[in-house]
Amino acid sequence: MKLPNLDWVNQDSPYLRQHRAGFRLLSFDDELEQAFSRYHITAILVRMRWALLVAMLLMLLFAVLDAVSLPESVRNRTLAIRLSVIVPTLLIAWLATYQRRLRPYLQIIVGGAALAGGLGVAGIIWVARAHDFPLPYEGIILVTVFFYFLPGLRFVTAALCGWLTFFAYLLVEVLSGLPGELLLYNAVFLASANLIGCFGCYFLEYASRQNFLAQGLLQDMAEKDFLTGLLNRRAFSERAERTWRQAQRERQALALVMMDVDYFKRYNDHYGHAAGDEALRAVGQVIGRQARRPLEMTARYGGEEFVGLWYGIEESQVMQILEDIRSEIEALALPHVQSEATGVVTISIGLAYLLPQPHQDLEDALRLADVALYLAKEQGRNRVVSKRPGCPA
Known part of the structure; x- marks a missing residue:
């Protein structure tokens, strides 16, 4: 997937930071690595099921042969090995793909x-060698190709499977007394299959990680406000609607919050739009x-207005959170000589x-x-006002 124009992505996006840091060792920062693991297993789940089947x-078929x-x-x-070990193990893994709790x-x-x-x-192969039966060794190469390309194993897992099988095969052939020249050729071919598999699997996972970052960047562009990195109004509305319905089902309290930077138009007029953006x-x-x-969740609702939602929380707790927001913004000490509240940038909050x-x-x-926010402004701004349904102003 092609990356979007990075100039349009919020600069605090974890996807953007990871893209710039690179991932040559096929590893993301912890939070993104967990998200990629979920993305990857979802993307290859059907393929994994078919590969195991x-x-x-x-x-x-080989058992019949x-x-x-x-x-x-x-x-x-x-x-006995095919039907008592290999097939049951593959069957257990196939059934596991249908258990959601086992996906991680x-x-x-x-x-x-x-x-x-x-x-x-x-x-x-060991059984065949022990009975002097000339069983072709090429079956081990087919298994190696399977490791790397069919079941959707990531690079490290596939490489471990491939190379452990390689060394197990070498041990079998050494113990069975395979002539040195033939052992050398077989080992070179099998090692080559592993090397080709490693390179192919590495680039497949690298491409998958690129797609994951590209999707994350596109999602950020669609859902996040470019300036602040918070959700935008549309994304907040969609998520808040789902949370609202969940709160109705589970009988949980909600705290909906509207916030407005005090006298922000005056700030922009006095300090300029660039300073306003930084504020x-x-x-x-x-x-x-x-x-x-x-x-x-929190979002930029438009202009200098912000919105927030807290789920299943006591009113006293959310009031403390909002008071922390108000005091931390005041403590930023961003000069605002045009403010009638204080001499710095402040915020009014309605709960x-x-x-x-x-x-x-x-x-x-x-x-x-919004009514609570209006009351906060009417009472002098730089404060938190709470309202419950049916309570008088």
């Missing part, structure tokens, strides 16, 4: 199944730090605290928060 069918072509001394043990562990589960397949094939950016950073839990009712909607709560 195809691997099981091929193993069963073994049954009709191998001598009894080799056949029984070979079938699928790289380990499917990697373990793939490794069991590789070691199982090495075991089949809004600083205010947005203070506000954004106070909404970190799931279902909490609507309510338990959502079936006859209410999000717009009702926002209007109530």
Whole structure:
């Protein structure tokens, strides 16, 4: 996926920071790495299921081939490895892909199944060598190709499977007394398959990480305010609507907050729009730090106006959060000689605290928060005012 114009992305975007830092070692910062793991398993889940299913069918096909072509001394043990070890392991991994709670562990589960397949094939070769049966070794190369390209294993997991299988095969051939010249050729071919697989798998994961960053940057552009890095009005409205419905279902209180930078038009007129942008950016950073839990959100609503939502919280707690926002913004000490509140940039905050009712909607709560904001301005600005539905002004 092509990266968007980076000049249009908020400069505090974690996706932008990661893009600029690079990821040659196929690793992101902790928060993004966890998000990428979720993205990656979702992206390759169907492919992983089909790869495991195809691997099981091929193993069963080879079992039929073994049954009709191998001598009894080799056949029984070979079938035991295929049908008692490899196929059940692949089946367990395939079933695990349908368990949502196991998705964070699928790289380990499917990697373990793939490794069991590789070691199982090495075991089949060992059985054949022990009975002086000339079983072709090329099956181990097919398994190696499978590791790297079919089940969606990431580079480190696939490389571990591939190279552990390589060394297991070498051990089998050394112990079975394979002639040195033949062992050398087989080892070179298998090592080459692993090297090709490593390069291919590395670039596949690198491209997947590029796509993840590009999608994140595009999402930031669509949902985040360029100046402050907070949600924009549209994204806030969409998320807040979902949270509102959840609060109605779960009977949880909501705190809807409207915030307005005091006398900001005068600030812009006096200090200029560039300084105004810097002031809004600083205010947005203070506000954004106070909404970190799931279902909490803050946004730039337009101009100098901000909005916030806190879920399942006591009124006294949210009042303390809002008072912290107000005092931290005042403590920024951004000069504002045109302000009638103080000599620095301040903010007025209106809180609507309510338990959502079936006859209410999000717009009702926002209007109530707007009334509280009006009261905060009327009472002198640089303050927090709270209102509940039905309470007189």
